[in-house]
Amino acid sequence: MQRRLLDYIIISLKGVAMGAADVVPGVSGGTIAFISGIYEELITSLNNINFSLLKTLKNDGLKAAWIKLNGNFLLALFVGIGISVLSLAKGLEWVLHHHPILIWSFFFGLVLASIIFVGKQIKKWTVAVIIGLITGALVAYYITTIPSLASSNSSSLFLFFAGALAICAMILPGISGAFILVLLGAYQPVLEALNNKDIKTILIIGMGAIVGLLSFSKLLKWLFKNYHNLTLAILTGFILGSLNKIWPWKRVLSYRTNSKGIKEPFLEESISPFSFDGDHQITFAIALMVVGFLTIFILEKIGSKKQ
16 A cells, blocks of 8 residues: 555554543543544554564565565554653643543543444444444443452553553453553553653553554454454444443542542442532533544544545
8 A cells, every 4th residue: 555654644643543542541542543444454454463474574574574564554653652642641641630521521522423433334234233232332331330440550460461451452442441451450550650751661561562462453353354244333332332431420439549548439420410519511511522523523534535
């Protein structure tokens, strides 16, 4: 595939959007990849990382191996993701703490619109496809109701496996890798490592992510190849079920004290904005939902033109 410099800049910007989404517990970078038109190319490119690539490198040289890898695409995308994660982590942490309703409203609109654009790619509706959609939605909804671990763990082995599990979720539309980290009790150590530029911890998490990414992408490639419509239906269900996690208005059922001695919500339930205890900010919230919804339209237009 011949691409110009502008094409790779756009891919990097999509990577920035994916990285920003992955930092937020409840939003999946895989959703952004899907609706921006690069999801299946990403999965296919990741599957090119295998022993035959090493054989190509040995026999035909670096250039041939880079082309087989689709290296320019992956480099542009992961540069964007890396820039976003490292630069936006602190800002998103601040916004989530000080303006949770507004940021969740934006992401709610974004994810809601993505359901339409992922779902419309299902070409044939069968009983199995409908069951897959419902099952995916129920599984994702159940995951959003699971309480996170009461304490965080910062051991190297734990963070390695946390990185592997989180990256699997990150490339699944609808299931947030950051939320998996929250469930495992690893979100705070990871966020602190990113904010403090803790290279050792970042490398450990990164190695786990690489192992998880290469392993899980092979399963996804196989599913898309053999059960395309069913896979799309399950992914659409995942996105639908995840809406509970990012509903802006929550009632806190119980609190916990984190490692810094600060009380934070432990169990929450979604409620009506009119039952919210405090300023529901409903006007700004709806406006940001609309902005998030329209953002998906723009990304989808860009993605469809490039395809």
